[in-house]
Amino acid sequence: xxxxxxxxxxxxxxxxxxxxxxxxxxxxxxxxxxxxxxxxxxxxxxxxxxxxxxxxxxxxxxxxxxxxxxxxxxxxxxxxxxxxxxxxxxxxxxxxxxxxxxxxxxxxxxxxxxxxxxxxxxxxxxxxxxxxxxxxxxxxxxxxxxxxxxxxxxxxxxxxxxxxxxxxxxxxxxxxxxxxxxxxxxxxxxxxxxxxxxxxxxxxxxxxxxxxxxxxxxxxxxxxxxxxxxxxxxxxxxxxxxxxxxxxxxxxxxxxxxxxxxxxxxxxxxxxxxxxxxxxxxxxxxxxxxxxxxxxxxxxxxxxxxxxxxxxxxxxxxxxxxxxxxxxxxxxxxxxxxxxxxxxxxxxxxxxxxxxxxxxxxxxxxxxxxxxxxxxxxxxxxxxxxxxxxxxxxxxxxxxxxxxxxxxxxxxxxxxxxxxxxxxxxxxxxxx
Numbered sequence: 001x002x003x004x005x006x007x008x009x010x011x012x013x014x015x016x017x018x019x020x021x022x023x024x025x026x027x028x029x030x031x032x033x034x035x036x037x038x039x040x041x042x043x044x045x046x047x048x049x050x051x052x053x054x055x056x057x058x059x060x061x062x063x064x065x066x067x068x069x070x071x072x073x074x075x076x077x078x079x080x081x082x083x084x085x086x087x088x089x090x091x092x093x094x095x096x097x098x099x100x101x102x103x104x105x106x107x108x109x110x111x112x113x114x115x116x117x118x119x120x121x122x123x124x125x126x127x128x129x130x131x132x133x134x135x136x137x138x139x140x141x142x143x144x145x146x147x148x149x150x151x152x153x154x155x156x157x158x159x160x161x162x163x164x165x166x167x168x169x170x171x172x173x174x175x176x177x178x179x180x181x182x183x184x185x186x187x188x189x190x191x192x193x194x195x196x197x198x199x200x201x202x203x204x205x206x207x208x209x210x211x212x213x214x215x216x217x218x219x220x221x222x223x224x225x226x227x228x229x230x231x232x233x234x235x236x237x238x239x240x241x242x243x244x245x246x247x248x249x250x251x252x253x254x255x256x257x258x259x260x261x262x263x264x265x266x267x268x269x270x271x272x273x274x275x276x277x278x279x280x281x282x283x284x285x286x287x288x289x290x291x292x293x294x295x296x297x298x299x300x301x302x303x304x305x306x307x308x309x310x311x312x313x314x315x316x317x318x319x320x321x322x323x324x325x326x327x328x329x330x331x332x333x334x335x336x337x338x339x340x341x342x343x344x345x346x347x348x349x350x351x352x353x354x355x356x357x358x359x360x361x362x363x364x365x366x367x368x369x370x371x372x373x374x375x376x377x378x379x380x381x382x383x384x385x386x387x388x389x390x391x392x393x394x395x396x397x398x399x400x401x402x403x404x405x406x407x408x409x410x411x412x413x414x415x416x417x418x419x420x421x422x423x424x425x426x427x428x429x430x431x432x
Contacts, residue, residue, distance in 0.1 A: 040111035048072035078109035081202025089114035096120040096143040098300035102185040140181035166191040250286035259291035267293035270316035304328035322350035345369030
């Protein structure tokens with residue numbers, strides 16, 4: 001066991017856990033909780049069957065509400081439509097835009113069809129976008145025409161001037177030769193397909209049959225998403241994650257928040273943070289899918305006032321965000337005018353969270369079930385979570401593998417490993 005760590009509970013501990021055998025990197029730690037060997041699509045199917053009439057998704061700024069049964073139906077049509085335009089298992093699709101219904105739809109539809117979603121920062125300019133697309137070589141890309149000052153179509157034309165005169169689905173770009181298809185999510189634009197038309201095509205029986213056939217060959221170990229690092233230490237780096245990664249990551253985060261024990265009224269997740277980031281797409285979208293929680297997207301980009309309005313009107317019980325987002329929410333001048341009586345918890349991450357901020361979140365937002373999350377893009381975001389004991393005000397870290405760091409107000413410790421992921425001594429060089 002790593003220094004300063006302890007198991008989550010005695011009922012979940014198996015002290016017979018073994019070391020890696022034969023140089024393999026896969027080893028189960030001290031836990032009796034089994035990992036889930038399912039694809040994202042099969043998890044959505046199971047939740048839709050279990051809670052068909054439960055509210056699954058609310059996009060406040062688009063006035064969209066869907067139950068799990070309705071969401072599954074739309075996801076299936078979108079997945080079928082993507083296959084109908086010539087995409088195949090393993091192809092990559094880049095999503096570039098702010099939070100929207102289309103973002104959630106495409107995230108789940110690509111997984112359902114065996115495609116790989118490439119999460120692109122909506123704030124990228126032409127050079128950043130070109131670098132990212134060249135790294136992953138996506139076949140199609142999806143984006144809107146404009147959001148605020150971000151002219152997505154015009155930025156893309158700087159890289160692909162051929163787009164404006166291209167036949168939809170037959171782009172031939174000199175600088176991005178792998179980019180053959182561009183799908184507009186909101187407005188018909190020259191050289192692009194329209195997302196609504198792709199989804200409509202996917203509703204035809206022959207295309208749905210193709211989708212069902214494709215799904216027979218999907219594995220939970222298939223890649224499903226490429227996430228990029230922030231680029232603060234140089235060029236952004238891509239990390240390819242599997243269905244197995246994000247299914248288990250979101251499932252255990254939900255377990256940490258006791259989502260499996262909560263009523264629907266206490267499982268309403270307000271998400272003002274971006275979907276291109278793992279906090280939004282995994283802790284948000286995927287945890288909703290895994291635990292039957294309602295995901296409520298409050299605005300296209302972060303807006304503290306909109307987040308409070310959403311908590312009040314939608315009876316939000318959990319709020320997501322980074323420390324700076326929570327500071328903004330708590331410092332809204334009309335904070336006291338909002339009804340936050342349904343709030344019971346929060347998920348905060350992305351950077352260090354001062355204890356004073358944690359106290360303020362718990363006190364002012366009634367977020368006593370707060371978890372401070374930490375991790376890496378290549379660990380699919382959530383690697384460790386930290387509970388706060390309201391009596392002692394000390395931090396207790398809980399990882400998805402049920403290992404908890406007990407260093408007061410300090411980061412949990414991690415075992416070092418070499419390139420083969422085998423355990424090393426504390427003095428040896430390796431990765432934490």
